[in-house]
Amino acid sequence: MNTRRMLATLLAVCLLTGCGPVAGEQVPAPAHPLPGIHILRPPGDTFVLFLDGTTMWCGGVDGVCAVDTRERKVTETVDAGRPMTYVRGIAEDGEGALWFASERGLVRWKDRTATWFTTRQGLPDNRVNCVLVTRGGDLWAGTWSGAALRSGDGWKVLRKENGLADDMVRVMLEDASGGLWFGSYVAPAGGLAILSGASWQQFSTQNGLPHNNIISLYEVADGTVWAGTGFLDEGGAVQFNQRDGVWEIARVLEKAGGLAGGKARSVYVTRSGALLVGSEYEGMAVQTREGFRVLTTADGLSDDEVKCMMEDGDGNLWCATRDGLTIIDRETLVQIAEGKL
Numbered sequence: 001m002n003t004r005r006m007l008a009t010l011l012a013v014c015l016l017t018g019c020g021p022v023a024g025e026q027v028p029a030p031a032h033p034l035p036g037i038h039i040l041r042p043p044g045d046t047f048v049l050f051l052d053g054t055t056m057w058c059g060g061v062d063g064v065c066a067v068d069t070r071e072r073k074v075t076e077t078v079d080a081g082r083p084m085t086y087v088r089g090i091a092e093d094g095e096g097a098l099w100f101a102s103e104r105g106l107v108r109w110k111d112r113t114a115t116w117f118t119t120r121q122g123l124p125d126n127r128v129n130c131v132l133v134t135r136g137g138d139l140w141a142g143t144w145s146g147a148a149l150r151s152g153d154g155w156k157v158l159r160k161e162n163g164l165a166d167d168m169v170r171v172m173l174e175d176a177s178g179g180l181w182f183g184s185y186v187a188p189a190g191g192l193a194i195l196s197g198a199s200w201q202q203f204s205t206q207n208g209l210p211h212n213n214i215i216s217l218y219e220v221a222d223g224t225v226w227a228g229t230g231f232l233d234e235g236g237a238v239q240f241n242q243r244d245g246v247w248e249i250a251r252v253l254e255k256a257g258g259l260a261g262g263k264a265r266s267v268y269v270t271r272s273g274a275l276l277v278g279s280e281y282e283g284m285a286v287q288t289r290e291g292f293r294v295l296t297t298a299d300g301l302s303d304d305e306v307k308c309m310m311e312d313g314d315g316n317l318w319c320a321t322r323d324g325l326t327i328i329d330r331e332t333l334v335q336i337a338e339g340k341l
Contacts, residue, residue, distance in 0.1 A: 036332030037300030041324035050090035059087030089130035142169030183214025211235035230263030258292035268309035278306025
């Protein structure tokens with residue numbers, strides 16, 4: 001391993017524990033904030049968003065809070081009985097209970113009562129990075145020591161020896177055909193593993209990924225899947241298509257093609273079809289008719305690191321950043337995508 005890769009790996013571990021054209025030149029941004037962009041603080045450093053009706057649940061460094069999407073104000077802060085820090089995943093089960101993935105364990109939140117799951121209850125690791133509830137009702141927790149499937153009162157664990165790219169599972173996704181995606185974040189090792197039925201597929205830099213750190217997964221309504229990859233100034237966004245039951249890389253977008261930065265911190269496609277890619281330090285790229293338009297704090301973002309994006313029921317875009325929430329009104333987003341702002 002060369003010195004640069006070794007340093008990148010050590011830094012990654014430290015950080016974790018604490019249709020139209022899609023390429024071309026970046027469209028210059030104005031030197032003043034755009035109309036229709038709002039900032040909400042608290043929350044502070046936010047990782048994940050989960051929409052439940054008109055409530056946006058926000059997980060981050062300081063735990064979880066609920067925000068009314070109409071009033072745009074915090075209505076509740078989750079009291080889990082003990083510190084629930086670095087919440088990177090939120091899911092809801094069939095009983096209406098919310099599940100929070102935190103660095104201290106997995107938390108079930110129902111009727112304002114918290115139930116904790118840690119290694120004492122059978123999880124392979126207390127450091128839970130993500131949580132997934134499948135359409136069939138299965139509950140998965142992605143941890144630093146494997147992907148754990150809740151089974152009765154215990155957990156069944158998948159690890160690298162079972163087909164994962166690495167034991168460290170950073171993100172998970174269930175695709176439209178029921179396939180399960182597991183992404184790791186331990187480059188230079190790791191990558192992406194997909195379980196379809198009893199068959200595994202793996203992707204890494206050896207067969208097309210721009211980077212082996214998988215930081216986000218997002219499925220579009222048309223059935224394609226995007227993966228955000230990278231570390232610091234390396235990486236990109238990868239689009240996957242399925243053909244005859246086999247997934248393949250359709251295209252790779254990188255900074256040279258118009259993205260804000262090398263690392264694709266988050267990927268999202270709006271209801272109107274606009275592709276958005278958040279970076280680590282350099283803002284968010286919005287697909288327009290002329291290429292990508294990059295939004296930064298100069299345009300009104302609360303921070304240039306955009307970690308997660310989600311539209312609310314009215315089509316407004318919510319962005320989780322390192323310094324609060326940025327909310328972009330629907331009409332503003334449409335005008336940006338049309339190249340009018």
